[in-house]
Amino acid sequence: xxxxxxxxxxxxxxxxxxxxxxxxxxxxxxxxxxxxxxxxxxxxxxxxxxxxxxxxxxxxxxxxxxxxxxxxxxxxxxxxxxxxxxxxxxxxxxxxxxxxxxxxxxxxxxxxxxxxxxxxxxxxxxxxxxxxxxxxxxxxxxxxxxxxxxxxxxxxxxxxxxxxxxxxxxxxxxxxxxxxxxxxxxxxxxxxxxxxxxxxxxxxxxxxxxxxxxxxxxxxxxxxxxxxxxxxxxxxxxxxxxxxxxxxxxxxxxxxxxxxxxxxxxxxxxxxxxxxxxxxxxxxxxxxxxxxxxxxxxxxxxxxxxxxxxxxxxxxxxxxxxxxxxxxxxxxxxxxxxxxxxxxxxxxxxxxxxxxxxxxxxxxxxxxxxxxxxxxxxxxxxxxxxxxx
Ligand SMILES: Cc1cc2nc3c(=O)[nH]c(=O)nc-3n(C[C@H](O)[C@H](O)[C@H](O)COP(=O)(O)O)c2cc1C
Numbered sequence: 506x507x508x509x510x511x512x513x514x515x516x517x518x519x520x521x522x523x524x525x526x527x528x529x530x531x532x533x534x535x536x537x538x539x540x541x542x543x544x545x546x547x548x549x550x551x552x553x554x555x556x557x558x559x560x561x562x563x564x565x566x567x568x569x570x571x572x573x574x575x576x577x578x579x580x581x582x583x584x585x586x587x588x589x590x591x592x593x594x595x596x597x598x599x600x601x602x603x604x605x606x607x608x609x610x611x612x613x614x615x616x617x618x619x620x621x622x623x624x625x626x627x628x629x630x631x632x633x634x635x636x637x638x639x640x641x642x643x644x645x646x647x648x649x650x651x652x653x654x655x656x657x658x659x660x661x662x663x664x665x666x667x668x669x670x671x672x673x674x675x676x677x678x679x680x681x682x683x684x685x686x687x688x689x690x691x692x693x694x695x696x697x698x699x700x701x702x703x704x705x706x707x708x709x710x711x712x713x714x715x716x717x718x719x720x721x722x723x724x725x726x727x728x729x730x731x732x733x734x735x736x737x738x739x740x741x742x743x744x745x746x747x748x749x750x751x752x753x754x755x756x757x758x759x760x761x762x763x764x765x766x767x768x769x770x771x772x773x774x775x776x777x778x779x780x781x782x783x784x785x786x787x788x789x790x791x792x793x794x795x796x797x798x799x800x801x802x803x804x805x806x807x808x809x810x811x812x813x814x815x816x817x818x819x820x821x822x823x824x825x826x827x828x829x830x831x832x833x834x835x836x837x838x839x840x841x842x843x844x845x846x847x848x849x850x851x852x853x854x855x856x857x858x859x860x861x862x863x864x865x866x867x868x869x870x871x872x873x874x875x876x877x878x879x880x881x882x883x884x885x886x887x888x889x890x891x892x893x894x
Contacts, residue, residue: 511833512826513863516560516840518772518816520737521685523604523840525560526833527854530820530842531608531688531743533565533579535620539636541568541581543590551594555601556871557852561840562598564591566610566690569675570668573611573696576620577628577637582609583671588678595683601871606686607679608743609672609730613696614644614657614705615783627654644699645706645713645722651783665712665722668696672726676733687734688741689726689771693780697723698745701762702754702781716758724765731770741818742766743775746805753781756808763813773840775818776806797822806838818842826857 513525529551536546547564554562568574568581581587591607598605612618617628617639628639643664644650644657660668672689679687691697699705700722706713712721727742734740744762748754763774802821810817819838823829824846832838847853858864867879 510830510858510861510863512830512841512861513858513869518739521604521739523560524602525558525854525858526840527559527829527857528561528606528818528840528842529554529559529563529847530844531563531565531690532844532848533575535576535578535622537578537580539577541571541574541579541583541587543580543587543594547580547591548594548597551605552597552601553851554847555598555603556874557847558601558854558858558869558871559603559843559847560854561604561606561686563606563608563686563688563842564594564684566608566612566695567675567679569609569611569671572616572640572643573613573671574616575612575695576618578620579612582607582675582678582682585678585681588682591682591684595685599683604686605684606688606741607682607684608688608690609675609679610690611668611671611696612642613694613699614642614648614650614654615693615695615780616640616642617655627651644696645708648705648707650694650699650705654783659708662710662712665725669722669725669729673729673733676730680733680735680738686739686741687730688743688775689723689730690743691723691726692743692745692775692777694745694783695780697726698754698781701758702745702748704748704750704753704781716761720762720765723762724769727766727769727771739772740770741773741775742771743777744809745778745780746776746802746809747778748781749779750782756805759805759809760812763809763815763817767813767815771815773816773818774806774809774813775820775842776802776809776838777820778802778805799824799828800832803832803837806832810836810838816840820844822846826860829857830861 642657806817806819818840820842
């Protein structure tokens with residue numbers, strides 16, 4: 506029997522084997538030149554995590570239409586040129602033995618905002634002077650996400666069908682660009698979650714009302730994406746497991762949704778939370794408000810996993826290798842995703858492997874670094890580090 510840590514035990518989903526269970530959570534970089542095209546920054550950013558040997562490296566929320574971008578600097582995949590620009594990234598991630606993942610998204614009524622480093626406010630005509638002209642936003646209902654945000658256009662059923670098609674088209678492009686895992690962004694108050702949540706959806710047609718109606722758009726997108734994504738490749742779906750408000754989307758709703766998603770070929774439900782009221786999800790208070798201690802969203806992944814039977818990914822203030830390992834060994838989730846922690850330390854997986862005794866000889870390191878890092882350990886006399894030999 507192997508006593509290897511579960512975090513560094515491969516996991517096969519459909520035809521894809523992840524070399525370990527550490528996932529780079531999607532992280533918006535707001536670094537395009539207004540054209541949705543990946544550039545040197547995206548390559549440098551994502552390739553670092555592959556050198557750090559995360560099993561699965563997700564790129565940021567990537568818009569399926571120009572209007573679906575959060576900011577003018579967001580990545581897009583609404584044309585073939587954008588897909589082409591992503592190919593060097595997927596090639597490099599593969600060359601490190603890691604798996605490249607794409608997150609497809611539409612920001613809905615949270616589109617047309619300034620990037621966070623410049624204040625994250627809704628764009629106004631005055632921002633056109635700096636190349637950040639606003640654009641009309643869309644949503645299930647004509648209700649602004651915050652008092653200052655523009656009132657979105659309430660989508661017609663024809664427009665909803667066009668957006669479902671945009672998700673399917675983006676899926677084909679993502680496959681062509683070399684991604685081997687796809688995630689639908691159904692969280693954080695963006696378009697799909699604003700249909701799901703009673704706080705964002707006040708329609709009285711087939712796409713609103715009760716839970717079945719509010720889930721309709723998410724499920725239609727899922728069906729179209731699954732049909733466009735090869736059968737042997739895994740499909741993930743990110744949910745906001747709760748809205749953080751008692752009259753909003755609940756964990757019980759998430760269990761129902763997870764079952765419906767699994768029935769339509771979703772392999773992993775990625776359990777995030779919050780965002781429906783406008784704030785970035787990672788700043789939204791948890792249910793009942795208050796603190797976000799380490800692993801605060803793990804209970805969502807745990808509940809969804811056990812009550813729906815679908816694999817889950819846990820995310821949110823996961824920073825310690827033993828904490829991550831415990832989430833898996835206690836069977837609370839199947840994968841762990843890191844965001845801020847892995848930006849702080851892109852080599853987190855390699856350091857975690859050392860901490861968990863999974864890589865005593867630095868064999869997991871890229872060949873170019875491994876021999877030298879091993880020598881470093883010897884020179885330092887293993888001070889503060891585990892012996893390499
Ligand atoms: C800079 C930044 C950008 C993010 N961009 C995305 C994104 O593109 N898509 C998404 O689903 N979540 C996004 N998130 C949320 C993260 O994926 C993650 O769920 C969240 O940060 C919690 O994990 P952490 O505590 O390890 O950072 C972002 C978070 C940060 C800090």
